[in-house]
Amino acid sequence: MADDYLWDPTAAPDPEIERLEALLRPAAYRATPLRAAETPTRRRSIRIGAWAALAAATVVAAAGLSLAGRSRAAHLAPWAVAAAHGTPVVRNSAGALASGRLERGGVVETDARSSAVLAVGRIGRAELGPDSRLRLLDDAAAEHRLALERGTMHASIDAPPRYFLVQTASALAVDLGCVYTLSADERGNGLLTVEQGEVELQMGDVNVAVLAGNAASLRNGRGPGLPYPVSASDRLRRAVAAFDADPASDAAVGQVLAAADAHSTITLWHLLRRASPAARERVYTRLASIAPPPPTVTRERVLQGESGALQRWRTDLQSSWVVDPPWWRQLWLAMRR
Amino acid sequence: MRVRPLAEPTATAVIPSDVRTIDTAALVGAAQTGDRAAFGALYERFARLVHGVLLASAPRDDVPDLVQDVFLRALRQLHTLREPAAFGGWIATMARNEARMHHRSSRPTEALSDQVAGSTPSPETTAMDDVLRALRALPERYREPLTLRLVEQMGGEEIARTLGLTHGTVRVYLHHGIRLLREQLGHETTHG
Incomplete structure (x- = not known):
């Protein structure tokens, strides 16, 4: 009620x-x-102290941008590309070399010694690491869609949820308002790490929520893997990798259950959705021993894979899933926006 | 690249007087051509949303001024909005940024109290400020929908539509947010 x-x-x-x-x-x-x-627009008086703080912040920001070698990208026009290091290449949709602006169908390419910064329309920026190729699929008003064909991209986006999409060969990364790093090879094997906000990884009916402070791998032909905390132990990482490689493996499920703890309920909750019906009961037992479900979420409903029950349990769990970056990192990210 | 310069404001209203029947995209389109009446209608329609978003982060006394600042900034930047139907999410983002900038430019102690120095607040005002403080202490994703619901009296559907979230997401945020708020207030009652 x-x-x-x-x-x-x-x-x-x-x-x-x-x-x-x-x-x-x-x-x-x-x-x-x-x-x-x-x-x-401003009626509030600005005190000398505020001016001093502003000046100090400006100096720090300028120094930070300068150190990062990205000052040229600070005022990029929409879809403009700037070199951060080396000589990245921009090509148009026909494959011909183009000027420093990405057009629909065009690509930005970097080699082993170059990296680039792309203004993602007017909603943020994407930094392209070495040996990467990023294609602009759609710059329509309803959504901005890129394809990371290979390499690494660090995106910092300020837009309505589901407005910025990045396709890889194995999954679609849907931005829900955040900062994240996505890497993928040409076959779609890669990794998503979310620093702020949330990204949804989609492939077919597989749907994985990766919240700030968590990561998930991408697998060719299998789509997104189980999410896990960035701070997870090596043991849990190995167990998740084993499950992602062979989700039908009973032994892999056992490894994840053994390695998971109170800090990795995001992994167990997603495992509950992905595990075979035979393995689901073990997962339920393990997760319930760490974080008991709400009264209405019964064992029977969970074992039947009832979506409402799983979502209700997630509601109770997910506040512990988010791990925001330390303050200095948040400051750094804010400075670069 | 399609960049439309902001047209000179025109004196002619291109929309009928009853703006409640016009969809947001049409109002944005008209406002982008310089129709101030259309922008005024957008203000009437979205001021409550902006007020709620700001109130979730900024001191109560500063919010009315900040609402004005957000809309004036929006007026200047409206030509950059490429999806008119996304106006709600766009201006909500602008309000969040305004609240962040305001927070950076304010004294650290300002966030601790909504009360005017030197005045003695009534018990009702104190209780309200306690709840507002508890709301602002919630994680960002919960405090905004919950502020819109509890303070601005917006329904779940309206919150989802204007913020560009799914119904499921807003339901989860409201549900989880109210639970955390209860815990927060219970904690304050016990320990405060």
Whole structure:
């Protein structure tokens, strides 16, 4: 009942939520006319301390950008390409060398000694590592779609969820608003590591959520692998790799179960969805021993693979899945946006 | 590359007076050609969303000014919006960025209290600020939908539509957010 009212304010009220609504009512938006566009937008005074902080931040930012050798990319026009190192090449859709702007169907290529920065439309940037090739499939208003044909791409995107998509030979990476690194070879084997936000990996009906602080491999012909925390032990990484290589292997499931702990419930929850019906009970038992499911999520519902029950359990689990970068890394990422 | 320069504002309104029947994309399209009445209609339609997004991060007293700042910035940058139907997500992102910039430019102590120095808040105001503080302490993905729901009285469908999220995602965020909020408030009640 509470959830119904939480979703739909016209449903039967939940007394506790009503109490919160009443408390918060004075903070709600009150219609006021929009000021004229010519009105100065800042009315708050800026103190000397703020100016000093601004100057210091500018110096740090400039130094950071300079150190990274990316200052040329700071003001790129949409789909412009800049060299970070060496001499990356831009080709048009016909394969001919093009100027420093990527067009639909065109590619950016780097060799072993070069790297590039691409302005992803107006929504962010993608840094292309050495030995990489990135193709622009679609720059339409509804979505921006790239194909990472090989190599490594670090994307920093500020756009509505599902607006920025990157295709590899084995899976589609759907941006849900974030910073991530994707690597893939020409056959689609690779790795996704998410630093901020969330990326969904899709192949057919396989759908894997990779949240900040987690990674997942991509496998040719098999699509996305099990997600695991970036901080996972070598033992868990090896176990996940074994499962990704042979999901039907009972031994591989056993290895993951043995290596998983309270910090890797993201792996166990996804394993619950991916394991064979025969193995599912063992996975349920292991996950339930670490994080008991909510009362409505019964063993029977989970073993039947009931989507609602799995999602409900995930709701309780997923707050522990996100591991944001340390403050200095967040500062660094913010500076480069 | 299709870059449309922002046209000079025109005095002629190209939309009918009852803007409630016009879809957002049409309003954005009209506003991009310089129709200020259409932009005004977008303001009326999305000010509540922007207010909620800002309130989820910024001090309550600063939010009305920040709402204005966001829309003025949006007016200047509207020509860069290439998918008119995505206006809601676009301006919500702008509001988040505004809140971040405001946070960076504010004194660290400012975030600790919504109360005006020197005044004695009523018990109701204190209770409201406690809840707002607890909301802001939630992870970002939960606090925004929950603020829109509890403060701005937006329904789940409307939140999903305007933020460009799926119904399932918003349901999960609301559900999980309210649980965390209860824990937070319970903790404050016990220890505060």
